[in-house]
Amino acid sequence: MKDIEIAQNAQIKPIIEIAQKVNLDSDEIEQYGPYKAKLTLPLKGEHPKTKEKLILVTAINPTPAGEGKSTVTVGLGDAFNLLNKKAMIALREPSLGPVMGIKGGATGGGYSQVIPMEDINLHFTGDMHALTAANNTLSALIDNHIFQGNALNIDQRRVIWKRVLDINDRALRHVVVGLGGVMQGIPREDGFDITVASEMMAILCLATDINDLKERISKIVIGYTFTKEPVTVGDLGVTGAISLLLKDAIKPNLVQTLAHTPAIIHGGPFANIAHGCNSIIATQTCMSLADYTITEAGFGADLGAEKFLDIKVPALGKSPDTVVIVATVRALKMHGGVAKDELEQPNVEALLKGYANLQKHLGSMQRYGVPVVVAINKFVSDTPEEIAALQAACQDDGVKAIVADVWAQGGAGALQLAEEIVSLCENEADFKPLYQVEDSIDEKITKIVTEIYGGSDVEYSLKAKKQMAQFVELGWDKLPICMAKTQYSLSDNAKALGAPKDFTIHIREFVPKLGAGFLVALTGNVLTMPGLPKKPAADGMDIDADGKLSGIY
């Protein structure tokens, strides 16, 4: 059965019943239809102190074979509840770009899904669109300011605030706007990013409340004057207007799993071109309502987990009590050189070769001083020999690897994994950050590249070097780094699978995001606006006369 059919046949409960499971009163939720709700911010009621255990789910580098990080996250939440542990799940909101493109939605799979999956994968409660509107209203206000006399002396060649759409649209990567003559604005080069890569999204995800949101929005640098002074949203005087467009988007969204475990889905930055974690508000809300919060960070541990630990943890004020690394036998065989159409064949040798990728991530996570466990997300083609070999390899590296059969069994397929995590969470955390924000930009990037990616060197373009000097002058160098890098490889070359060594990471450009509070480093040829494939997922979608959807996956 397809994921959408499992989701459509599910016995979904009214969201008000889900809320009651974690002691949320009816006046703490705002329903969006019968099965979705936003929570009041802050929660109105008193909630008893919880254990506040935080479990981060991450993965090996993704391959076309599929890893199932969200599926394991959802299955784990259900498993905890089967064990009578009070658990909630925190996930990111899917972007319409991949839903219409190639990757599909982001609501898990099989019997480990969050529902209503069509709503969550489409417009959900409108957060993504509110961010798009806030971002582009700011763009319109910037171009209008320049057009109407340009009192701030903004250099239209130095506007760095880009427009966004929550769509995969390669034709919008590089555009010229303001054409058509003197009544139509000032011509300038511009470009659209996908909404999930925007600073507005990062701000929504890192803000702790409305005041913090406003403070961050006011600090956004939109460009520079003709005398090269930075210009902020605060300088433009539109902090209030942009902030109020996010009045509902900042409230976390409550949904449920197929097994009725409460899940908060809020904020959705990509992990390759953005910081890859759901909102701080979502994580904090889960921790205030449940003993165990199970959350994920996007793509492989080199991207999502590194950013979770180095960008989100300092803002959240809490490090994970356990890190789960998801791997599949199939994907590791691909990392070991097996072609996609030969993955059904047992191949322990290739598996152990591909294990190098998992091994690198194990080491990286152990380096942070957090307890680590591997989840082997089961596929039907896995053989007992392959699984045993993978478990033995992990054992040699000091980590348990436990099979999770969550796609087919839901939470019941992850009971052993959940029990192991409960036990790991009892350990005293001994979190060691990778870098200090006071380190130089080059020091911070070098640590990420050498200790997390396994590379040997960092090469900066002339532009990047010039920017680093400029940032030191402006006092912007004492900020965390958000690497923008391909998700497919530990290096910046998407084709280098497994665990490449002795490679150089190429930094072509920085984007200062002062509102988010980090510097984005663009590596290789990574794109901040994806394109659609030759046959997009959109081609197979439909809605019938009764409003029933098909073709979403």
Add this chain to the structure above:
Amino acid sequence: MKDIEIAQNAQIKPIIEIAQKVNLDSDEIEQYGPYKAKLTLPLKGEHPKTKEKLILVTAINPTPAGEGKSTVTVGLGDAFNLLNKKAMIALREPSLGPVMGIKGGATGGGYSQVIPMEDINLHFTGDMHALTAANNTLSALIDNHIFQGNALNIDQRRVIWKRVLDINDRALRHVVVGLGGVMQGIPREDGFDITVASEMMAILCLATDINDLKERISKIVIGYTFTKEPVTVGDLGVTGAISLLLKDAIKPNLVQTLAHTPAIIHGGPFANIAHGCNSIIATQTCMSLADYTITEAGFGADLGAEKFLDIKVPALGKSPDTVVIVATVRALKMHGGVAKDELEQPNVEALLKGYANLQKHLGSMQRYGVPVVVAINKFVSDTPEEIAALQAACQDDGVKAIVADVWAQGGAGALQLAEEIVSLCENEADFKPLYQVEDSIDEKITKIVTEIYGGSDVEYSLKAKKQMAQFVELGWDKLPICMAKTQYSLSDNAKALGAPKDFTIHIREFVPKLGAGFLVALTGNVLTMPGLPKKPAADGMDIDADGKLSGIY
């Protein structure tokens, strides 16, 4: 007190109670927070037959003095209910462009407002954003089709499907997309319209159900091949994907007035650059639940009402039982030549001179064979002499003019007007359409220009002439015409107030909208993407730490 303060201090009722007033069961509504809901489509329950009386509220040509068409519409709904007549209101959804720009929101004013006004004026239930996403997903699919081999042989110079944003952004009127080299798409000229001017919005407003929506979307002409054959969404094979993005947007939205009258706010095309009426589904829903449906069409009767009567009525299958024309003493004085800062001075002479504008609209509406009444929307500066003079002038033209003091008094200020409408609605309707769709394009436009605008002539650009010949060849000439014209004047010159005569309307270009089922005729220099003023409304907006908004009007 400001409108937003009145709205914020209102005793708002849970939307479920409002639904109950018109016999909607709880399973026929989907709540969006406590005070907004979408209705199921179709309604699940049986509803007793109503009188199905339809009242259309229109106005003179708008001036900076303010007319208050929405305010009168809302006040009338409350007045009907005070008279124990079962009435509902159908309105359009506001666009964020004017909210952030110069016009402000569209939820009425004073004590005749629909609430929650901030929500309705901002993202509401997400319909506008869903339309934007559907429109731009289609754009991305078109450019991707061309990039990925262009099997349909689409000429990128002849793509007529534009991108949209629900923002006033003049810099996006004319853009070049697809720049950056061979990996970034095919460079071509493009432009953004405001979402409310899009064909997607027109389709949402004219569709009667999901099947009709899909049928209309499949017929959209996105451009032409290199051999000049039209290419449709159906040809692209993405009707399903675009339609399912509107699965919730097609459901009508329920809110309430300050006096708790149920109001459906759904669909929001502008009346100058689009067809200016709320959705057919909204109007039909009101008519199926209440005896009296009070609805409005945008801007003056030359735009909104003409399009209501010539475009919406045939699709709706129902003509209005009464037309209300809203005028103010202030605005008529402006039409009579008085400057904005001198409107407080009594001036019967200027009023009677400006009456020519109202007189023209009276005649136009009478021409359709529908009963007409004038609502004088009261301002504090109006003198008894001015009001008497205006009433006498209307009387001479065979129409009653009744003062409505809805801003200050709510429904209580429109009881006499409501009683008159009830009585007019008892007349047998004798609706006479302005033109037949079988008329030629020129005949249809000429009838609009001479009989509704009072002009004498139509001049077509070379491009428009060529298009008319092309449309005849393609069989597209037997469609209604949607005029795109300035709202400020009966002519296509925004500065010609009052009732200009002997003028020529200039048609510079047509846009065929086969999905909406009409041809747009662009007149003068009307723009389908507005710009922001020097001091946009956004400048004065704010949100406080508790989420309370200010500066929206």
